[in-house]
Amino acid sequence: MVDVQQLAAFIYRNNTGIQKCGYAGSTLADIVDDLEEGLKESSVLLYEGDEISAAVLLDIYESGEDGQCDIEVWGPFSRDNDTGRIRQLLDGLQTAASEQATRYIHFFVSGENRPFLDVLDASDAFSVLKETGHYHYAADLNVCFPSVHNSSLSYITMTGSESGLLELLNGLHDAAFPDAILTKEDIAAELKRSPHSEYDLYSILDEGCFTGYAIVRRNGITSTIHLQYLGVTPGARGRGTGRQIIGFLAETYRKRQFNSMKLVVSENNPAAICLYERLDFCRESAMQHIIVSK
Known part of the structure; x- marks a missing residue:
């Protein structure tokens, strides 16, 4: 059973710097709301003891035709941005994507997140179709x-x-x-x-x-x-x-x-x-x- 408060706190704490994800909520309350609306059920989590050490959340929605779906990925978030954990998270993502008629998988990550970008580039499980830079303004x-x-x-x-x-x-x-x-x-x-x-x-x-x-x-x-x-x-x-x-x-x-x-x-x-x-x-x-x- 996923502890919503624990998971939300982990995401909020790690959604910063080079691990910033454009899909994740900007406040702890936003993240809790999204988790309670169903995102907690489609998460890939790694633990060290009772503590979460890495996580991705999968926002799965219908798209295209014939029951296909797209997945927007929250994360990956990993303690210390460890590449070994990132590989494990992508393995979990691949398994989840294979269980349904997945069309595209979307990441929205910092352009400076080299640990994740390098792991994705080296992965045989995913093929990059398109990559576009975006700037956040306020x-x-x-x-x-x-x-x-x-x-x-x-x-x-x-x-x-x-x-x-x-x-x-x-x-x-x-x-x-x-x-x-x-x-x-x-x-x-x-x-x-x-x-x-x-x-x-x-x-x-x-x-x-x-x-x-x-x-x-x-x-x-x-x-x-x-x-x-x-x-x-x-x-x-x-x-x-x-x-x-x-x-x-x-x-x-x-x-x-x-x-x-x-x-x-x-x-x-x-x-x-x-x-x-x-x-x-x-x-x-x-x-x-x-x-x-x-």
């Missing part, structure tokens, strides 16, 4: 952001009843983020959960015409919002639209007592990197999204 919502006043933009909070706007939003989302983890099916599911969802979805109009969208995830425990996706139609790019949307979000959530905004940007998106750095977002870390098959 900004203080209490500092000055662009004013949204006197703007031609209007913001529609999506509730699920705006079928025409939702179709446009999904089309832009698919075009801008073809490999997005949050699919249009996920978006529909979150809208059905409204107002109890932790996500807020906005369609942005410019003089009545659809011009972009934003998807925000709220974390009330840390008073942080995570800008999951921001998309602007091709005709609206280069005109300060993204800057105005960021200003709107900063003002909106500051009034709701949120203190910080965080986001992740692909290294292949120089325009977005330039935008956020001009707005004084601070780069916190560099991460690697690695997709493998077994």
Whole structure:
């Protein structure tokens, strides 16, 4: 029987430095919630006596067709980042992946985690299909952001009843983020959960015409919002639209007592990197999204 509190404390303690995992929750309470929602049942754990010495958690979800699934891997987390334990964890991951119709396995790890990256490179069990660098940024919502006043933009909070706007939003989302983890099916599911969802979805109009969208995830425990996706139609790019949307979000959530905004940007998106750095977002870390098959 997995001790949720013990496992959560181990992950929280080790989810830092080069062992940082982009999937794991940022607070102990977040991690406990995720474990209690089922992640504890799909974990690979190593022990020394009664103490956890290494762990990976497997977030398994349906994807593709014919009952296939993808696995998002929390970790690996290992005391002292020991390569021997990392190999054992990957062996356990391979076994778990072989027990179902696994399509892809996703890691989201620090680009400086050489012990893990070297073990993965040397493994015969997994084939790396794609590797993309991502930068984590953060900004203080209490500092000055662009004013949204006197703007031609209007913001529609999506509730699920705006079928025409939702179709446009999904089309832009698919075009801008073809490999997005949050699919249009996920978006529909979150809208059905409204107002109890932790996500807020906005369609942005410019003089009545659809011009972009934003998807925000709220974390009330840390008073942080995570800008999951921001998309602007091709005709609206280069005109300060993204800057105005960021200003709107900063003002909106500051009034709701949120203190910080965080986001992740692909290294292949120089325009977005330039935008956020001009707005004084601070780069916190560099991460690697690695997709493998077994």
